[in-house]
Amino acid sequence: MKKRMIFKLMSMVGVALCGIGTVLSGWANDREQDEIIEEKVNEAFAARENKEEVEEL
Numbered sequence: 001m002k003k004r005m006i007f008k009l010m011s012m013v014g015v016a017l018c019g020i021g022t023v024l025s026g027w028a029n030d031r032e033q034d035e036i037i038e039e040k041v042n043e044a045f046a047a048r049e050n051k052e053e054v055e056e057l
Helices: 002-056
Strands: none
Touching: none
8 A cells, every 4th residue: 555655646746747847848938939039129120220320321
């Protein structure tokens, strides 16, 4: 009976660790995607400013 209880406990801990890993992975992917979006937006603004400066001349 004791081995069965230990196995159940280890299984629950494993499931909990997998859930935590999934959440952290999703958070990291979202953060990386946000950085890429911010970089692209900054590049677009820089290109727009350069274009406006050229048009003013």
